[in-house]
Amino acid sequence: MFEDDFYRSSSQYRHWSFTETSLQKLRATTNAQASERVRAALRRAREARQSANSSAAGTPTPTQAGSDADSKAGGADEKEIECLTPEEELQLVKYYCEQVILVGESYKPPLPTVVRATAIQYLRRFYLTNSPMTYHPKNIMPCAVFLATKTDNCYISLRHFAEGVPGDTTAEDIIAPEFVLMQSLRFNFDVRHPFRSLEGGIMELQSIAQGTGQPAPHVPHQTPDTLRRDLLAVPPTPGSSSSSITDRLGRAHTTTRDLLKTAAQMADAYFLYTPSQIWLSAFSLADRPLAEFYLDTKLGPQTDDNNNPLTELRSKIYRTLTNCASLLQSYKSLAEDPSQKATARRISKKLYHCQNPEKANNITSAGQKRIPAAAAAAAAAAAGAGGGDGATSESDMERMAKKRKLEREQKEKEGRDLFGGELVAQRTKD
Amino acid sequence: MAPPRASMAHRGDDDEVCPVCKSSRYLNPDMEFLINPECYHKMCESCVDRIFSSGPANCPVAGCHKTLRKNRFRKQTFEDINVEREVDIRRRVMQILNRREEEFDSKRAYDDFLEQREEIIANLVYGTDVAKTEANLQQYASSNVRSIRANQALEEKEASSFQEQQTQEQELARIRRQAAKMEYENERRELIAGREDVLARLASGRPADAAAIARQGQKVLLKKSSARRSEEERIRQKQAALRNSDAKMSGQPAARAAGQDDGGFIKGLKRIKTPEPEKPYDPFGGLVPGKRDYFTQSEYYPSSYLEPIRQNAQMQAGGFDLREYYSRTLLEAFAGLGCFIDEEVAERDSAAPLGVGQPVPTTGQS
Numbered sequence: 001m002f003e004d005d006f007y008r009s010s011s012q013y014r015h016w017s018f019t020e021t022s023l024q025k026l027r028a029t030t031n032a033q034a035s036e037r038v039r040a041a042l043r044r045a046r047e048a049r050q051s052a053n054s055s056a057a058g059t060p061t062p063t064q065a066g067s068d069a070d071s072k073a074g075g076a077d078e079k080e081i082e083c084l085t086p087e088e089e090l091q092l093v094k095y096y097c098e099q100v101i102l103v104g105e106s107y108k109p110p111l112p113t114v115v116r117a118t119a120i121q122y123l124r125r126f127y128l129t130n131s132p133m134t135y136h137p138k139n140i141m142p143c144a145v146f147l148a149t150k151t152d153n154c155y156i157s158l159r160h161f162a163e164g165v166p167g168d169t170t171a172e173d174i175i176a177p178e179f180v181l182m183q184s185l186r187f188n189f190d191v192r193h194p195f196r197s198l199e200g201g202i203m204e205l206q207s208i209a210q211g212t213g214q215p216a217p218h219v220p221h222q223t224p225d226t227l228r229r230d231l232l233a234v235p236p237t238p239g240s241s242s243s244s245i246t247d248r249l250g251r252a253h254t255t256t257r258d259l260l261k262t263a264a265q266m267a268d269a270y271f272l273y274t275p276s277q278i279w280l281s282a283f284s285l286a287d288r289p290l291a292e293f294y295l296d297t298k299l300g301p302q303t304d305d306n307n308n309p310l311t312e313l314r315s316k317i318y319r320t321l322t323n324c325a326s327l328l329q330s331y332k333s334l335a336e337d338p339s340q341k342a343t344a345r346r347i348s349k350k351l352y353h354c355q356n357p358e359k360a361n362n363i364t365s366a367g368q369k370r371i372p373a374a375a376a377a378a379a380a381a382a383a384g385a386g387g388g389d390g391a392t393s394e395s396d397m398e399r400m401a402k403k404r405k406l407e408r409e410q411k412e413k414e415g416r417d418l419f420g421g422e423l424v425a426q427r428t429k430d
Numbered sequence: 431m432a433p434p435r436a437s438m439a440h441r442g443d444d445d446e447v448c449p450v451c452k453s454s455r456y457l458n459p460d461m462e463f464l465i466n467p468e469c470y471h472k473m474c475e476s477c478v479d480r481i482f483s484s485g486p487a488n489c490p491v492a493g494c495h496k497t498l499r500k501n502r503f504r505k506q507t508f509e510d511i512n513v514e515r516e517v518d519i520r521r522r523v524m525q526i527l528n529r530r531e532e533e534f535d536s537k538r539a540y541d542d543f544l545e546q547r548e549e550i551i552a553n554l555v556y557g558t559d560v561a562k563t564e565a566n567l568q569q570y571a572s573s574n575v576r577s578i579r580a581n582q583a584l585e586e587k588e589a590s591s592f593q594e595q596q597t598q599e600q601e602l603a604r605i606r607r608q609a610a611k612m613e614y615e616n617e618r619r620e621l622i623a624g625r626e627d628v629l630a631r632l633a634s635g636r637p638a639d640a641a642a643i644a645r646q647g648q649k650v651l652l653k654k655s656s657a658r659r660s661e662e663e664r665i666r667q668k669q670a671a672l673r674n675s676d677a678k679m680s681g682q683p684a685a686r687a688a689g690q691d692d693g694g695f696i697k698g699l700k701r702i703k704t705p706e707p708e709k710p711y712d713p714f715g716g717l718v719p720g721k722r723d724y725f726t727q728s729e730y731y732p733s734s735y736l737e738p739i740r741q742n743a744q745m746q747a748g749g750f751d752l753r754e755y756y757s758r759t760l761l762e763a764f765a766g767l768g769c770f771i772d773e774e775v776a777e778r779d780s781a782a783p784l785g786v787g788q789p790v791p792t793t794g795q796s
Binding site: 001002004006007008013017018019020022192196197198199200201203204206214215216217218272275276277279280298316317320 | 722726731732736759761765770776779
């Protein structure tokens with residue numbers, strides 16, 4: 001089928017489509033690698049701290065309380081750090097995906113649905129190969145939304161955008177992980193959404209209702225009149241009052257759109273199914289007889305003729321749509337299920353302890369050299385401030401930052417001694 | 431008074447008599463005999479003028495009813511009329527059967543062809559199976575017009591290039607001869623001058639130096655001649671090199687026109703593969719533009735959302751076409767409906783076990 005080949009050429013199909021097992025495997029691998037790295041990093045941090053403590057032992061410092069806490073944390077570190085499981089990671093990412101929708105609401109006018117959906121997909125794609133333990137979703141999420149406004153042709157200036165983001169995130173914080181994000185997206189900015197597909201389907205159904213429907217190429221015996229008659233003969237959904245076909249289509253349209261906005265975004269639908277399958281299964285959830293009628297107009301009525309290639313295709317499509325529909329149905333929004341919020345909070349707390357300390361505040365300094373050092377420091381301060389009840393790791397992080405700064409200065413000095421330093425580094429300083 | 435040479439050459443026999451008008455050379459020493467390749471009957475020039483000036487006529491020789499034309503009459507080259515006839519036949523057959531050696535699969539095939547040609551010539555000369563042989567020959571000629579003509583052109587070209595080469599070589603030889611002559615002259619002059627010089631010095635010098643001067647003069651002469659000889663050698667080598675490259679250039683086989691099927695008359699011809707005719711260029715690579723498998727797009731779709739745009743002249747003026755929107759939404763509605771990711775991606779993954787198409791977990795170190 002031509003349309004299928006059309007979709008096969010997209011980057012979404014080529015790079016971002018998975019089977020359920022391969023998706024699971026990928027997430028498990030990502031999680032395993034990240035946990036290992038977190039453990040190694042924490043061990044290194046502990047050793048560094050111990051050596052620092054031993055050297056600073058002689059001089060009484062005003063940060064006595066901090067080092068007390070340090071030693072306490074050190075005691076906790078003695079046993080193996082408990083990292084997030086892939087499931088927990090997924091739930092955390094999902095929580096932040098919900099946040100994307102809320103962020104989108106905070107603008108005037110609110111961000112278009114497509115932008116939010118794209119941002120959510122960026123986040124989901126990003127966390128396929130990155131762990132929240134490495135990059136906190138809190139930092140990545142605004143960046144994903146901002147990137148989505150750009151790729152979906154709805155650009156707002158960074159300053160204006162930063163005002164809408166809750167909390168005291170600055171423009172620099174938002175833009176900081178942009179390169180890391182784009183790199184993890186493999187620079188595939190194109191996301192195929194089912195929204196426009198839905199509009200197309202509804203549009204055609206409406207034309208059928210008005211008696212101007214065109215027969216599908218593979219079912220040539222249809223005429224506009226038979227199509228219309230069949231559409232009017234579609235049995236009503238159980239439990240709904242009989243109404244005009246236009247109203248019914250409108251209702252189905254709204255329900256499907258809501259499903260696509262939420263359930264399709266939060267589940268793994270984009271990874272496992274194609275946009276066409278997603279909107280049709282959402283449509284079948286909204287109005288099953290209507291969806292079946294529409295598919296029949298495209299694939300011909302059910303036959304027992306095994307030689308007909310459409311028969312096989314038809315049964316496969318129905319199977320896929322059923323699977324996809326059950327996936328969409330399994331979604332529960334935050335409002336429906338308040339326990340999710342509690343879970344997210346719990347995971348967030350746990351993440352606080354197993355966050356990779358070497359990554360927490362240095363997206364800018366390690367990932368890219370485009371943000372001035374002041375912004376990086378601000379990012380570090382923000383990261384520290386965001387961490388609720390943690391004087392311990394705040395001082396931890398400060399120490400880490402100081403150590404890294406020293407190293408960097410040393411490197412710069414060496415560079416200047418030999419060949420006058422690197423050009424890029426100098427420009428960053430300027 | 432000596433008679434003209436041309437008439438001398440033809441005076442094989444003083445008593446030669448024209449078989450038509452019975453006039454003899456004895457009475458008319460300038461008489462020329464002509465023959466026509468139709469029947470090879472000899473007659474004198476005045477008879478040809480007399481009989482055939484007013485158009486084609488029958489041969490005047492008794493018993494020969496061939497119709498002859500004046501323009502075909504020519505002088506006899508060979509004294510023996512049979513030889514003349516054979517040469518004519520040979521020339522005609524060779525013109526038709528002018529296959530070249532490089533057109534054959536093997537030397538053997540070419541030899542067979544030569545033998546076949548000789549056989550045909552012999553048949554025609556000695557009158558065995560003439561009708562059949564002629565028919566074969568005509569058929570071959572008509573079905574191979576193109577290759578015959580191509581080979582003729584090649585032959586002509588070769589002949590002319592051969593001639594050119596010949597004249598060139600002659601010219602070169604002339605130049606060489608001239609150069610050699612001049613060289614000889616120079617040498618002689620120098621020798622004499624050298625001797626005179628030595629003599630003059632001997633005359634003006636002291637007797638004691640005589641032996642030394644004589645030796646020196648000898649040495650100078652020798653040196654000059656040896657220098658000349660090396661110069662000569664150099665020129666000769668250059669010329670030889672030039673000749674070699676010329677030979678190589680003319681030795682390259684000329685391009686040949688594609689042969690035709692001659693109906694199996696000549697065996698062992700090389701199969702000439704005619705290249706497949708190129709198909710017309712398809713810019714879409716087999717894709718039919720506008721072809722859709724799940725829907726047929728119509729000109730208009732009712733939609734309360736799109737209706738204002740349809741009515742809006744400002745939007746239409748900018749070139750916006752709602753059909754673009756229709757085709758895009760409908761295409762996306764079905765794009766990928768038949769892509770079963772669980773099957774296709776699994777297949778793809780198994781085909782590329784190294785995970786080429788897969789995102790790899792980043793190290794997080796970047």
